[in-house]
Amino acid sequence: MSAIAEEVTRREPMHVLHITILYNGIPKKIDIDREATVKTLLDRAIALFGNLPQPHTLALWTEKGAELANEQETLKAAHVKDGDSLILRPSAVKGGKA
Amino acid sequence: MRYRIPAALLAETFDVFRQCGGGQRECQLLWTSPWSEPEGIKAVVHPQHRAHAGGFELASDWVNRFWRDLARTGSGIRVQIHTHPHHAFHSSIDDAFPRVCAQCAGGRRRYPDALGSAKSEAAMAGHRRDQSLGCDGVLP
Numbered sequence: 001m002s003a004i005a006e007e008v009t010r011r012e013p014m015h016v017l018h019i020t021i022l023y024n025g026i027p028k029k030i031d032i033d034r035e036a037t038v039k040t041l042l043d044r045a046i047a048l049f050g051n052l053p054q055p056h057t058l059a060l061w062t063e064k065g066a067e068l069a070n071e072q073e074t075l076k077a078a079h080v081k082d083g084d085s086l087i088l089r090p091s092a093v094k095g096g097k098a
Numbered sequence: 099m100r101y102r103i104p105a106a107l108l109a110e111t112f113d114v115f116r117q118c119g120g121g122q123r124e125c126q127l128l129w130t131s132p133w134s135e136p137e138g139i140k141a142v143v144h145p146q147h148r149a150h151a152g153g154f155e156l157a158s159d160w161v162n163r164f165w166r167d168l169a170r171t172g173s174g175i176r177v178q179i180h181t182h183p184h185h186a187f188h189s190s191i192d193d194a195f196p197r198v199c200a201q202c203a204g205g206r207r208r209y210p211d212a213l214g215s216a217k218s219e220a221a222m223a224g225h226r227r228d229q230s231l232g233c234d235g236v237l238p
Contacts, residue, residue, distance in 0.1 A: 022165055022166065022168075022169045023165075024165075024168060024174045024175055025133060025165075025168030025169050025171070025172060025173050025174040025175075026133065026169070026174065027169055061162055061165075063162070063166060065158070065159050065162045085169075087162055087165045087166070089161055089162070089165055
């Protein structure tokens with residue numbers, strides 16, 4: 001194994017986050033670099049669940065109920081950790097006659 | 099997909115709409131079922147929500163808890179239903195804020211008069227007879 005490969009192998013557990021995304025009762029897993037942005041994870045999560053309507057209304061939320069609202073932030077900066085479960089849901093949930 | 103809902107859950111749907119909406123305010127219910135048997139509706143879920151002049155809005159904390167419960171119980175939303183104070187129609191807000199994707203749920207239904215009229219129940223009861231609640235439409 002080359003020195004570079006060894007370095008990649010050694011660092012991989014620290015840099016790759018294994019995230020579970022919950023949508024309508026279905027959990028799906030995504031592996032993603034912790035330096036990736038929230039936007040990148042959101043796009044991958046939406047793609048993972050197929051052709052979702054109104055994707056621009058969807059956001060990722062922590063299990064404690066905080067929205068990952070800054071899409072340009074890295075996952076590391078957003079305090080997303082390896083093994084976390086995130087909820088994919090609309091930012092607001094409304095209905096009515098307007 | 100065509101869904102089956104027990105008569106007791108349909109009755110519960112009307113009861114909750116009448117109690118919460120009081121014939122005046124909008125209200126929403128969700129029909130859920132297990133992913134292992136999606137066609138058989140097993141529960142009527144009444145979200146925490148706030149009704150206002152322009153419609154209603156669900157409590158964000160409640161949505162997060164509910165999303166986790168769905169995953170924990172292996173269930174999913176199949177149909178979302180809400181009342182309108184007057185005539186039923188498909189609004190721009192209805193389009194903009196679906197709870198889940200159309201492929202994951204049967205669709206959305208709206209019932210007029212906040213279910214305050216016998217006509218509303220008669221219309222829904224007529225629909226109940228064919229046990230088919232799979233499309234996204236508005237009852238006449």
